[in-house]
Amino acid sequence: MTEHAEQPAAAPHTHEKREHWSGQTAFILAAIGSAVGLGNIWRFPGEAYDNGGGAFMIPYLVALLTAGIPILFLEHAIGHRFRGSAPLAMKRVHRHAEGVGWLHVAICFVIGLYYTAIIAWALSYFFFSFDLSYADDPAGFFTADYLQLGEAGTVSLSFVPHVIIPLVAVWLITIVILALGLHRGVERLNLIGIPVLVATFLVIVVRALMLDGASDGVEALFTPDFAALGDPQVWIAAYGQIFFSLSLAYGIMITYASYRRRRSNITAPGLVVAFGNSSFELLAGIGVFAALGFLASQQGVAVGDLEGLAGPFLSFVTFPAVIAEMPGGQFFGALFFASLVLAGLTSLVSVLQVVSSALQDKLNLKPRTAAVAVGGVSAVLSIVGFGTTTGLYLLDTVDQWSNQLGIVAGAITMIAAAVWFGRRGHELERHLAAVSTLRPGKAWLWLVSAVALLLIYMFVDKAVTLLVDGYEGYPTWYLVVFGWGTVAFLALAAFLMPVMRWRKDIVHFHPWPTREQLKLPAEVGERHTEDYDPRSGP
Amino acid sequence: MSGSAIVLLAVSIVLVWGGLAGSIIVLARRPENDHMPEGGEDTRVPD
Numbered sequence: 001m002t003e004h005a006e007q008p009a010a011a012p013h014t015h016e017k018r019e020h021w022s023g024q025t026a027f028i029l030a031a032i033g034s035a036v037g038l039g040n041i042w043r044f045p046g047e048a049y050d051n052g053g054g055a056f057m058i059p060y061l062v063a064l065l066t067a068g069i070p071i072l073f074l075e076h077a078i079g080h081r082f083r084g085s086a087p088l089a090m091k092r093v094h095r096h097a098e099g100v101g102w103l104h105v106a107i108c109f110v111i112g113l114y115y116t117a118i119i120a121w122a123l124s125y126f127f128f129s130f131d132l133s134y135a136d137d138p139a140g141f142f143t144a145d146y147l148q149l150g151e152a153g154t155v156s157l158s159f160v161p162h163v164i165i166p167l168v169a170v171w172l173i174t175i176v177i178l179a180l181g182l183h184r185g186v187e188r189l190n191l192i193g194i195p196v197l198v199a200t201f202l203v204i205v206v207r208a209l210m211l212d213g214a215s216d217g218v219e220a221l222f223t224p225d226f227a228a229l230g231d232p233q234v235w236i237a238a239y240g241q242i243f244f245s246l247s248l249a250y251g252i253m254i255t256y257a258s259y260r261r262r263r264s265n266i267t268a269p270g271l272v273v274a275f276g277n278s279s280f281e282l283l284a285g286i287g288v289f290a291a292l293g294f295l296a297s298q299q300g301v302a303v304g305d306l307e308g309l310a311g312p313f314l315s316f317v318t319f320p321a322v323i324a325e326m327p328g329g330q331f332f333g334a335l336f337f338a339s340l341v342l343a344g345l346t347s348l349v350s351v352l353q354v355v356s357s358a359l360q361d362k363l364n365l366k367p368r369t370a371a372v373a374v375g376g377v378s379a380v381l382s383i384v385g386f387g388t389t390t391g392l393y394l395l396d397t398v399d400q401w402s403n404q405l406g407i408v409a410g411a412i413t414m415i416a417a418a419v420w421f422g423r424r425g426h427e428l429e430r431h432l433a434a435v436s437t438l439r440p441g442k443a444w445l446w447l448v449s450a451v452a453l454l455l456i457y458m459f460v461d462k463a464v465t466l467l468v469d470g471y472e473g474y475p476t477w478y479l480v481v482f483g484w485g486t487v488a489f490l491a492l493a494a495f496l497m498p499v500m501r502w503r504k505d506i507v508h509f510h511p512w513p514t515r516e517q518l519k520l521p522a523e524v525g526e527r528h529t530e531d532y533d534p535r536s537g538p
Numbered sequence: 539m540s541g542s543a544i545v546l547l548a549v550s551i552v553l554v555w556g557g558l559a560g561s562i563i564v565l566a567r568r569p570e571n572d573h574m575p576e577g578g579e580d581t582r583v584p585d
Contacts, residue, residue: 020580024569054546061553215539222543222550262578265570271561279558282550434575437568517575535573 018083019182019367021259026187028269028276031256033190033346035247035277036197038118038315041343044241045285046310049221051237052228059229059238060278067454068242069274070447071411072253073440076266077428078418079257080435081511085357086251087497088506089258090414094422099494100413101358104251106493107406108354110486111250112378114395115348116174117386120166121146121316122340129333135324139308142316143392150389153474157388164387170345171382175375177349178356179368182259186349197342198280200335205287207332208294217293220303221285236461239454244403246277247347249411251354258357262512267436288314291322298325312392315340352378364503393474394482400471401483406490408459415452419445423525430518431511433534 021027048056082092087101124146128134134141143149147163150156177185208214228234247253257266289303295318296303308318323333355378356370365373385394419425425445433439470479515522519530539547 018580024565054543054550057546057550057553218547219539219543222547223540224542224546262580263570263574265565268561268565268568272558272565275554275558275561278554282554286547435571435578437571438564512578513575514577517577534571 019259020261021187022183024265024269026191027256027260027264028272029190029194030186030346030350031253031269031273032276032280033194034252034256034350035245035273035347036194036280036343037247037347038115038340038344039245040277040281041284041288041340042311042314044245044281045221045288046314047237047241048285049289049309051234052225053220054222054224055226055228056234056238057222059235060241063235063239063242064274064278066447067239067451068246068248069271070440070444071243071248071415071451072246072270072274073267073432073444074415074418074428074448075248075251075253076257076270077432078414079254080260080262080264080266081428081431083258083262083509083511084506085258085361086254086354087358088361088502089254090417091498091506092509092511093418093424097413097417097422098498100410100417101251101254102497103406103410103413103490103494104249104254105355105358105497106490107402107410108250108252108351109374109378109493110398110402110406110489112348112351112355113382114386114398115344115351116170116378116382117163117167117391117395118312119341119344119348120163120170121312122337122344123166123170124162125316125320126334126337126341129323129330129337132324132330132333134320135329138317138320138324141320142313147392148389149392152390152393152472153478154390155394155478156390157384159383159387160389160391163391164383167383167387168379170348171375171379173345174348174352175371175379177345178352178371178375181367182353186353189349190346193342193346197339197346200339200342201280201283201287204332204335204339205283205290207326207328208287208290211290211294211326213293213295213297214290215293216297217289217291217303218286220293221289236454236458239451240458243411243455244407245281246274247350249407249414250351251358251410252350255354255357256350263435265436266432267438267440271438288319291319291326295322295325361504361506362497362500362502393478397471397474397479397482398486401466401486402490404462405459405466405487408455408462409490412452412455412459415448415455419448419452426528427515427518427520427524430520430532430534431513433532434513434518439534 078089078093082089084092086104087098090101091098148160177189179185292303292306292309296306306318308314319336323329326332352374355374356367359365359370359374360367385391418428429440429442429445470476471483519532520528
């Protein structure tokens with residue numbers, strides 16, 4: 001493709017040197033592996049509980065159908081049609097949109113730094129489960145004994161060796177997986193990891209449901225508060241949960257879809273990924289609240305009176321308290337933390353694959369070289385930032401800004417570049433229709449644009465809140481450096497990386513199906529009048 | 539458990555897990571589109 005206009009005639013054989021998934025199942029498992037992460041286990045149950053209980057499932061399902069699946073289709077369509085890492089695919093969408101892809105890459109780079117730390121904690125807790133080291137005082141063990149937490153809002157270079165050792169181990173495992181390449185590394189991890197994760201979690205949930213008080217916990221989660229449906233914040237929470245849970249707008253789905261063969265079904269596997277992610281989330285919600293019901297019954301309090309119902313404290317303080325009380329706690333503790341490690345690792349690998357893939361494309365690197373470069377630099381930064389006594393505060397701050405602002409901005413700019421300014425909406429809709437068994441329909445594009453408007457509101461609302469109220473009482477200088485500094489880093493990457501020249505030929509590219517085959521005019525943006533029926537033949 | 543909680547639990551399970559089962563069945567019945575345009579063959583990169 002030459003910038004915005006493409007070659008009118010189809011190349012009879014489009015050879016490309018790009019790695020491929022071995023098949024449809026491999027792609028689906030990898031995409032589910034990316035979507036199913038720590039957020040499914042510790043974010044969804046808390047969000048549901050806080051936002052109407054059982055009634056939350058109504059906005060949640062509406063959000064899945066009107067936002068989650070449409071944006072997932074958009075990313076899959078961009079990656080599959082324009083066949084590149086996020087920056088390359090976005091550059092092919094619109095010649096000025098490469099920066100959007102680098103924004104995604106920078107978000108993934110930042111998330112990779114702290115996500116590894118959480119997996120390292122889970123790895124430590126897996127071993128702690130064998131002698132239930134955390135059982136006597138889970139909160140004190142996590143903050144004082146394990147993390148050796150320093151003062152909030154400060155920066156320490158006092159390293160914690162027993163955090164750094166698992167952190168180094170997780171980085172080594174991750175670098176090896178990435179260096180093995182897409183087929184032997186990422187794909188194999190998910191082919192083995194996802195079935196094992198689901199089986200392990202099923203065992204945990206079944207056990208949790210058999211505990212005393214489990215039904216009280218499940219009841220607390222599902223008792224509907226229908227009045228909450230009139231609260232716009234509940235709906236925003238549902239859209240936020242779907243959005244963050246499905247790994248949207250990180251560039252992951254663009255990258256993963258770019259590794260599919262051209263003649264591949266896109267929409268139906270996308271539905272499996274979306275419902276698979278929500279299915280695991282629901283399973284996790286039932287299991288977590290059954291366990292919380294048990295803990296509440298042991299402590300003689302109501303489920304609502306328990307503390308630490310979401311976030312890292314759910315996993316590293318509240319759940320250890322459950323494990324300490326339950327029969328066979330050592331076994332189920334080890335299973336739970338092994339699940340966290342697996343769920344985290346499959347997501348972490350997808351996040352870093354975005355960065356690695358972008359460097360492979362931009363600098364013409366081999367997968368192994370890119371993996372070692374990305375992993376090596378990230379590992380050093382990760383250890384320096386999150387292996388210290390103040391790592392938890394840094395993690396909390398960087399996560400808040402990169403997630404709540406960075407990812408939302410990544411989604412808005414992606415939709416704006418592809419649909420509003422790049423005017424690729426109909427092309428992407430017809431692309432999906434041409435290769436898939438389920439046609440998304442014209443309503444899909446309307447939904448995508450409507451979601452962008454909601455995301456703009458969410459972005460402004462969050463930015464104003466963080467500007468006015470700060471965050472968690474941390475000092476202003478700390479939030480400026482590490483919160484807004486994270487946003488500045490993301491913006492710099494988006495603006496500066498496109499200035500660097502591409503070290504490989506990206507000009508000679510022919511999207512397939514051609515615009516002619518999709519009954520679209522040769523020039524992008526030119527008004528099309530011809531209807532397209534994918535069943536009408538070539 | 540209260541009746542309303544049981545109903546919401548059941549509806550959630552049917553819709554979410556049913557959605558997964560349904561999408562898997564749809565995909566299994568028709569894994570690929572038989573009416574794709576011509577072309578689009580790509581070569582595989584050796585591992």
